[in-house]
Amino acid sequence: MRDVAQPAVAAPAYVVGSGRNATLSPGEIGSFLKFDPDGSGGLKPRVDVPTAQAVVDKDLSSTEAEPKDATFSFAGDAATVVPAVTGRTIDYQKTFAGLLDALGKQGDPTPPTTFTPPPVPPGGTRADPPPATGRAVNAVYTTTPPKVTTEALQAIGPATVIGEFQTTGFAADSGQNIKRVADQVNGATVKPGDTFSLNDFTGPREAAQGYVEAGIIEDGVPDRGVGGGISQFSTTLYNATYFAGLDEVEHKEHSYYISRYPAGREATVFDGVIDLKFRNDGTTPILIRTLWTPSSIKVQILGQKRYDVTSQTGNRTNPVPAGVKSLAGNPKCKPSKGVDGFTITDTRVLKDVKTGQTTSEPRTVRYNPEPQITC
Template sequence: MSGNNGTNEPEATHDDVLPTEPQSQAAPSADTAAEGDAVAGQEAAAATPEVRDSDESEAATAPVRRAVPTEPAAPTEPAAPTEGDGSPEKAPETDTPTAVIPVVKVPSEQNPPASDAPTEQVPQITVPPAQAATTAMPPASPPSATPPPAGPPPVAPPPGDGPGGPSGPDKSWSNIPKRTIALVLGGVAAVLVVLYAADLAMSSGEVPRGVTIAGIEIGGESRGDAEAILREELGPRLDTPVAVIAGDTSGEIVPSEAGLGIDWDATLDRVGSQPLNPFSRLASFFGNDEVGVVSTRDDAALAASIDLVTAAAAHEPREGNIVFEDGVPVPVTPQPGQRLDAEAASDVFAERWPFGDVSLPVESVEVTVTREGLDRALAEIAVPAVASDLVITGHDGTVATLPRQDIGAVLSFAPDGSGGLDPQYHPEAAIGILAPQLAATETEPKDAQIVLDGGRPSVVPGTEGNLVDWEKTLESLPQLLATEDGRSIEAVYETADPELTTEAAEELGINEVIGEFSSGGFEYASGVNIRLAASEINGALVKPGETFSLNGYTGPRGAAQGYVESGIIEAGRPGKAVGGGISQLATTLYNASYFAGMEDVDHTEHSYYISRYPAAREATVYEGAIDLAFRNPSETTGVLIQTIGTDSDITVRLWGTKTVDVQSITGDRTNYTSPNTITLPAGGSCIPSSGAQGFTVTDTRIVTDVNTGAQISNKTRTVRYDPVPVVKCVSPEPEPSDDEPTAGGGRPEGGTSPESGDGAAPAQTESEAPAAPETEEPAAARPSPGDFVPDFPGVEDE
């Protein structure tokens, strides 16, 4: 080291020298004598510091290592120095006495001891004779002599410079040779490696330590044993009900019934092989590794089971509200809603069922009304609203009352979006309660009428009315309900004009017949129905641009309205029903509107042709299914319907202002089709028919201006009629008894003849007169898409 003349001796200061106990007087060996002389010299120097000579500064500055004080030691034989043991060699003798101070070598990072290194020379310090004599160790006193006076007290080393400090010997790790530490650590590592290898070898082929599946410990087992254990403990769980919780609902699901099973191979594959990471192996001694179960699943069955259990889990939030029960406001506490993801719930159950109870994920849907907002609306609005009745006073002191117990029909609440409730007022509900009580104080307006007096239309003037203006009367309803006292106000009346005033009726221009048609040939029952329906539409007014509907104007046509059973067409053949025969009125009305220039909105021809109606210019109706409707195309003039019925015919006239002329051109009949024959049991439900051919025919309507003759429109309508089937109502002959004699070899009369063979039908009796020849042709097809005739319902009026 530097400052040491190239030697490897560590530096020392004069403070390192400590006083030592006197040595025994036994003759020391050469090495120990030198060591004793050095110690004695140190003690003398400490006792007589004033002795100095010219070499004092050199001796004082020479490197010195303090010896650690020890107990007096017994004399020992000098040990022969061995090679490489680190003992100092014996200094060569000289003529000049010297004091040898041994240097204690301290192992350090820079100069560690080595058993194989050559023995180092211990540096010696030469002391002049005078000083050497002064520092010689005095002889030890006899045991009985008085001990010499103690030397000066030892000086405490500076911090960090004594035992345990950086420059003094101590017992810390820094004093242990690195080789020793390395050997120890290497030994530990070797032991650990051996233990690791032994653990890895012994566990080869086994399930890693600490592994559990659904809480079942299988660590350390072979794969086969692990599967056996799992099958024994997990298998029964498939058929055991599992508790399922979904929000505030619960239920049970049996996994096997929900389409779940266990994939044993995939489950064991999750376990994996023995971990090679030593830390993972060490951690396995102190914890478990849950790997879970791989389930097989039938998604449809699983979804069905989840739906059954969680059907009640999903519900909408219930907002806070106030309802009224017998006039008492009742708060409805807000309650959050729940949403359930069925797919996510299925996945969770499929994964967690082996562990027992399963909680399915639900999403909470929050409400907007707070408890504070609910309480505020209750105290400030609802409670005052039912404090007393609401009174409305009309003409002549008539009083209408809205009772407090009915306030709930007039007042409700809705969330205001800020945590509170907004009041919702319903004047129409209040009017429904109050108006009937003041009806006697009102005068209804009367529309002007157009009547046929003396065969000519005339206007009967309308009259004004006087009605309660409920909108104005109840405009202060919120303030009234907020007031607990003085809830009485006056009704507001206003004059009401009729819907059709006298001036408006006169401006409709109803002054002449613009279309008329008559038909007859109906039987009695049909006549009853026709005249009744005709009376209902007589006087009907069709204002400019309005549409008239026969079914809509007459309403129901049943027995309660006076209609009787008459002819209809059912399933393509004649039948009977209450209200039958109205098609005769429909056909007559259609033709009157046809020639009056009305716009055809809806009309349907019969499925087969009826000879008393004009071909391709007739209409059938059936309540709720088939209607007749036309529109008044004029923008200024109205149309008045007049009906005249007798026992044999019906006439319809349309009055208005004539603006057009109408011409009808009926085409030739083509594409004839023959009827088929239908045989039915005789009885009230069978109406015989001789049948008729079907055919196709067209009708062209040409509309021209009445003043100029200019053509306005030219439209052709094609109609295809089905053949009328031949209907035979038959009844079998009564079977003869066993006692009745038979002709021709014992067969009953009318029975099967020998020529007909076994199984021939018995003779039949027809209940109708002449019939059309039978045919094997099937019924004619319905109109093609190019024809105008729409589909027919199963029943139509005749």
């Protein structure tokens, strides 16, 4: 009582932050100063960190900042880099490590001087306060780097849209999932020589990650599943990389043809099983930009233009009749007319913008017949 408790609440104490201080009144100090058995018949003091943090947060939360990725600002098709912001949070365990010592010191009627940090250059880090004295401790800040750095975007150079694609026509619930995956992918950069994997980049796409149930087709029957609609985003992303001239590593078309997608030029995905991968085979980074609306999703690839890309789609050949499938015993059955299967070849033609040399990349796709469903 005499050596610890009474001195601790004899006067206010302070936490010196960046640009402002937090004042701890004697009553607030009493709320977080705790005593535990020391194992030898005595007591040892401690700071209850969550309680003390709640007190200090009222004054110093404004001195913290979430990290912000570097982005592009657009004027027409030209893009300029908006610098990243390094995140800054208070490590309260370290901040309060010296608070017990400070509470044992004599009260000073003069509060510590407010530390005003010097101006911070774009992308820089704010300076820390000088060492605190008396009944004060410094807030210990930790930095959190942004995922997309200023340097990463500056390395792209005078970026332009080198490939883009847009799809439309999705239900509201599928649109939620498309928006969620678009938000995750927006701003992703791919360094020269690196491979982008949609499954690896987003991780699991389940309810815990913000995805909802939406319509899917299971064995030709309409059904519901968490993450329905993601294939529309993967198709849009695939086509954007297609027209950007990036190196395809892995993609898989749907088993059945879906009329809102270009035949032979679409991609489905499934967690852990079917992926969309492409490689940045250029010499500068590229950035993925997504633009979502309630009725459309557009994906743009920004970087240094290397190719003029066109698509040459052949005729549909080897038709396979849809046939008829009865699902009379399935309560979810919904009759449909069915779609014939067919084979089609799409050829990507890349013309080097510097040399004029042309390269052709044909890909042949066979779509299974989607049977006519009777109930």
